[in-house]
Amino acid sequence: MFAFKKIKFYYEKAERFFHPLVGVASYDKYLEHMKEKHPEQSPKSREEFFKDYLERRYNSKGASRCC
Numbered sequence: 001m002f003a004f005k006k007i008k009f010y011y012e013k014a015e016r017f018f019h020p021l022v023g024v025a026s027y028d029k030y031l032e033h034m035k036e037k038h039p040e041q042s043p044k045s046r047e048e049f050f051k052d053y054l055e056r057r058y059n060s061k062g063a064s065r066c067c
Contacts, residue, residue, distance in 0.1 A: 015026070027046050034043040044052065 016029075027049050030049055031043055034041065043049075
């Protein structure tokens with residue numbers, strides 16, 4: 001049981017570091033944030049979240065980006 005907790009701990013640490021580094025948005029982290037900071041608002045659906053994320057990342061303020 002101890003080994004599982006240790007593996008889980010290091011996985012979560014790695015996820016929090018590497019996902020933003022490579023640009024992967026975390027819907028689960030978004031839900032945690034909404035629950036903690038904005039409980040009166042209903043969160044976006046997974047589809048809406050990723051659509052908005054991609055829109056902000058690649059089409060922000062008319063900036064042209066290819067990749």
